Amino acid sequence: MVQNSTPGNIRFRYTFKFENGNSKTFEIVLDNTTLELVPEKDIPKPEWAKLSFSPCEHCPLEAHTEYCPVAVNLSHIVSEFKDSVSHEKTLVTVETPERTYFKETTLQKGLSSIIGIYMVTSNCPVMDKLRPMVRFHLPFATPTETMFRTVSTYLTGQFIAMREGKKPDWELHKLVEMYKAVSAVNKGMSRRISNASLKDANVNAVIILHSFGDAVPYFIENGLAELKYLFEVYTKNEI
DSSP: OOOOOSTTEEEEEEEEEETTSOEEEEEEEEETTTOOBOOOTTOOOOGGGBTTTSOOTTOOSOTTOOBOHHHHHHHHHHHHTTTOOTTOEEEEEEEOSSOEEEEEEEHHHHHHHHHHHHHHSSOOTTGGGGGGGGGGOOTTOOHHHHHHHHHHHHHHHHHHHHHTTOOOOTTOHHHHHHHHHHHHHHHHHHHHHHHHOSSSHHHHHHHHHHHHHHHHHHHHHTTTHHHHGGGHHHHSSOO
16 A cells, blocks of 8 residues: 655556566656546657647647646556557556555556556646545446545536536536546547557557447436436435
């Protein structure tokens, strides 16, 4: 289990162990208050990370912004796995300040989990809206778990906004719009990463995130039917 040895920081440590005995470890440091990624020093800025290289549809960053912040922060992960295949078996260990997770899985699923952190903490105006979820990061989440966390986080935010005097979005309309924008970022990032990878592990990791994000509007428009059975205690009885 990692410790928050630096005041004001949250740390996640991902370790990938492979069947050939090799291992790779990555430590992610976030500001405790803003949940913004604390970048490593002298992080490389490859050509494919330039904003103009393959901008996402409707990118809100100013045209004079030279680099895509998400691409820059992902560059070292992409470089490490550019020659890796999606279905390579790996034991992934995720150490957080509160607990440690283990899972034998495919590389694409392990990468999807860590890439998701980078994408919402790198100061992309679209992805930043998902940042509250990273404080309670759940590695290897299933689609149902992701849906529950997504809606619960959003509604918590709406409750706080209401208490601050703002009009809440209890019908989740803006959440649907938010995930449509997220989908555009996932597509754009897939294009970027494909240009920096010789094999498919990196790209498919983002595609997994994209598939989860694309499902959100469907689940909401379907009335969250997949979660309804969990809440019969509320719907059948007075609260």
